[in-house]
Amino acid sequence: MANVSLEKVADVLCFAGRQQRFKHYSSVLKCEMHFSLFLPPQAVDKKVPLLVWLSGLTCTDENFVTKAGAQHVAAELGIAMLAPDTSPRGEGVPDDDAYDAGVGAGFYVNATQAPWSRHYHMYDYVVQELPALLGREVTALDLTRSSIMGHSMGGHGALVIGLRNVDRYRSISAFAPICAPSQCPWGEKALAMYLGEDKTQWRDYDASLLLAVAGPTIPIRVDQGLADNFLTSQLMPETLIAAAPEKYPLQVFQHPGYDHSYFFIASFIEAHLRFHAQFLNL
């Protein structure tokens, strides 16, 4: 399916830009997928840079769009925002009853283990297929200027994808990311399930391990609420901080009282967009 087409299923005016939603067949995930795209008002006249948002467990492409309040700032700065779904979905896609496995929990990996390996290739979907599709079909985007961010499982995804593709992304940010999936229950379960028990296969999907051996630097901003229920058990920002090579451009902001919710994300999304804007030549 070389020439996959996009079907626009929603297109609503928002802060003088367009909040859109698309459906398409993903040849990487072998199922029909939805994603959301915000085009700022500036996209009418010129090409705009793209900021990718990766969502957390149980989310779809719509949570960020409806809850984060990011369009406000993206419209001001002239940044497009892409929100993919968090896993393959639909008939024939394997699932698990748990909220942290299967549908809604793709963990942005390329699965190698049955029954997941046929569909669960969210890494390739985000890094390869979606940019290629957008490059062909949405002429308003300048994909040479892209950055990536996310929340929780999606913060893990943004860190891993950004660190492994410094040629494709100019900056990374994350809200409450899973910083060391090889060492926390969410990550250990997901990586074993999707990649097998051999932990050497997990290294490419662990932001702290990747950061420890990072070559070319990429600016990273992390925000973490200190009233987040998952902070010590699942997120472990201290492991990421400890892994960073000396003078690595990693900023970690800790916020007393904030939890893991979209109320935390909304409170600091403007700071994240302004962080990325520095590197997107705006």
Added chain:
Amino acid sequence: MANVSLEKVADVLCFAGRQQRFKHYSSVLKCEMHFSLFLPPQAVDKKVPLLVWLSGLTCTDENFVTKAGAQHVAAELGIAMLAPDTSPRGEGVPDDDAYDAGVGAGFYVNATQAPWSRHYHMYDYVVQELPALLGREVTALDLTRSSIMGHSMGGHGALVIGLRNVDRYRSISAFAPICAPSQCPWGEKALAMYLGEDKTQWRDYDASLLLAVAGPTIPIRVDQGLADNFLTSQLMPETLIAAAPEKYPLQVFQHPGYDHSYFFIASFIEAHLRFHAQFLNL
């Protein structure tokens, strides 16, 4: 139940303020109710004014809180925001299969017709019971400085409640309000159901009829998207404009391309908060 107490069921930091949710028994509605309250950071040190948000059909107290992005501006301006539910709920409360009748569709009236008249008294709940409860239980609020706003059915509610209580509210605003419920299908159905077929009983719940005979003025701002599917059939802002006495402080802003959704609300909520701030002595 003179001394009804509030149970706090959520309390999350948001833009340095508190996004809270409460449960309480309503003696007016004769059922357990939830409402949401945002306290801006300024409420720690001083009493803050209150802006009431009334939601539209099918909503609960949570839609505005998660989707409008209003906390951003309320935190800056130092305004508390109350979002009540849209109807009584729960076991024993009469309902209707339609989305525009019964639960989620209280229309901010005091019902006089069976089976609705026992529970459906949203007018008194919003105007009397909630302010009394908040006045007793939330000391950070200065209820002598209150304004009211809403969306669609809730825009109707805000207009009606504000116009009938100019001593209690300093300003009114509405997004895509039902301006003439006596003349549109949503309103005709709801008012007949809750108030009976005698249209003289509907007058107190029709913003255009109330505005036509308004005594003391109250500043009103209305925003309406021109790509709103309900514009001509249900909302009828032209009827409100035509009803306004000469030089009445009514501003109606029409926005080409915007629809009926929270993306429209989010786009202009800052303007509404700044409109109310003028009258709340901030």
